[in-house]
Amino acid sequence: MNALSPKVLPTRRKRIALYSSDPQLRREIATRLDALAIYDVQVAETEAFLAGPPAEGRPSVAILDVGEGELLAGSRLVDARAAWANVPLVALSGELGSEQMRNLVRLNAADWLRKPFDGKELINAVTFHDSGSQASKSRVITFIGATGGAGATTLALSAADHLASRSAERAAGTCLVDLDFQHANCSAYLNVYTEFDIEGVVANPDRLDVELMDLIKLTRKPGFTLYSFERPSLPFAANGQDFVFKLLDLAAYRFEDVVIDLPNVETPWQNSVLSTSDEIFVVFELNIASLRHAKHLFQRIRGLRGNGASITLVANKRKRKLFGNHFSRGELEKIFRQPHIKAVSLDTPLLTDALNRALLPSEVHARARFNKDVKAIFRERLDAKAR
Structure with missing residues (x-):
């Protein structure tokens, strides 16, 4: 069985500047924010x-301890605030x-916290006012199968x-969100399961924040972070949609690349x-039923997004025998009216071995045709379009 790793490698995507003359307060705040792994304090x-702001670049948020307010009486602070321009300022006093x-x-302080304050208040203030100046926009990559068993998961x-294998930094910036709450196949495939009961979080999605995201994650060294929960009733829960949107928002906030396994079933969040x-x-x-559903799905996405959407059609489980396939590449291009359809070879022994050993296909045989x-x-x- 694959052991769960409680550690998330730091992405250091967001810089927070903390200014205080109180050593204990500095230590407490820095420890709390550093523990979230997305901040460089x-x-x-x-x-x-x-x-004024540091020469190496402006932080996403500045936290300033003004003590008992004595600093507010002078003009120096007014001049300094002008130098910080539009960097959100969270004042402590x-x-x-x-x-x-x-x-x-x-x-023009963006927020104010009165000491002593709860650590959760500070985290909420920082994440709410984060300008994102040190973080690139997350890339969302979605896989959806035309039919069940097509191989999207x-x-x-x-x-x-693949994204995580580039470097430790890329691995730290990559996550996979499994939106199949019926089976949670991503975690089942890797034989890793969360022990966190998300029932209360689904009922109250506002509880979900960057701190809780670190508690409900699944990680598997040396790879990416995974969010996968088996809760079949979630699509029908009163706050299920709010939970999913909050989960995706926080994943996009936390990671550079967000891969989504989206089941092809009608849910309140599928179109979004x-x-x-x-x-x-x-x-x-490569069978008639799957092709028909794939064509309808392709047309539906085009209807939602227009011709500018970046859609890749993948013919999975292609047999390499001369007479093993009923459809040629040219015929597929005519069906979809789309050139350059991709194909992935069928390798049943490889995928069966990977599934039975709870390994990724690349870990079983990296040079196999499928890989x-x-x-x-x-x-x-993906690599050619990397930011």
């Missing part, structure tokens, strides 16, 4: 804030008088594996996922 004395509060408002896992994905892979088999086919597709469709 830079700590300095309060005086450093007055010198003790009890302030009305005049001090007015001065804080004049400084296997290809989604292989895509996440298809409408907002940067890359869509439609996976089908060569998917690698060639991902190099062209």
Whole structure:
């Protein structure tokens, strides 16, 4: 059985500048934010804030401890705030008088927390006001099968594996979100399961934040992060849609590449996922039923997105024998009126072995034809378009 890893490698995508003359407060805040693995917290004395933003680049958020408000009385802070321009400022202080509060408002502080404050309050303030200046827009890559068993889940896992294999940093910035709550096949494939009971989170999606995302994740060294939950009733839950959207929003906030395994069933979030994905892979088999569903799905996505959508059609389980396939590549291009349809070879022994051993196909035999086919597709469709 694959062991769960409680550690998420840091992506260091978002820089937070923390200024305080209180060593204990600096230590507590830095420890709390560093534990989330998405922040690079830079700590300095309060005086450093007055010198303006660091030369190496502006942070996403600046946190300033103004103590008991004595710093608010001078003009230096006003001049310094102008130098920080539009960087969101989260101010920390003790009890302030009305005049001090007015001065804080004049400084255009994005938020204020009175000491002592709860750590959750601080995290919520930082994530809410994060300007994203240090984070590139996340890329959403969705796999959807034309029919059940077409192989979309296997290809989604292989895509996440491919992206994560580039480096430790890429692995830390890659996650796979399994939206098949009926079976949670992604976690079943790898034989990893979360022990966290998400029942209460689904009932109250507002509980889901970057801190909780680290608790409900699944990781498997040396690869990507996985979010996969078996909860068949979730699509019918009163707050199921809100939970899914919050999960996807936080995944996009936390990771650079978000791979989605989207089952081809009607759910309140299916159209939204298809409408907002940067890359869509439609996976089908070479039989009439799967081809018909794939064509309808392809036309539906075109209707949602127009001709500008980046859609890759993948004919999975292609037999390499001369008379093994009923449809040629040319015939497929005529059916979809789309050139350059991709094909992945059928390799039953490889995939069966991988499934039985809870391994990814690349871990069983990296040079197998299946792995060569998917690698060639991902190099062209994902690596060539990497930001």
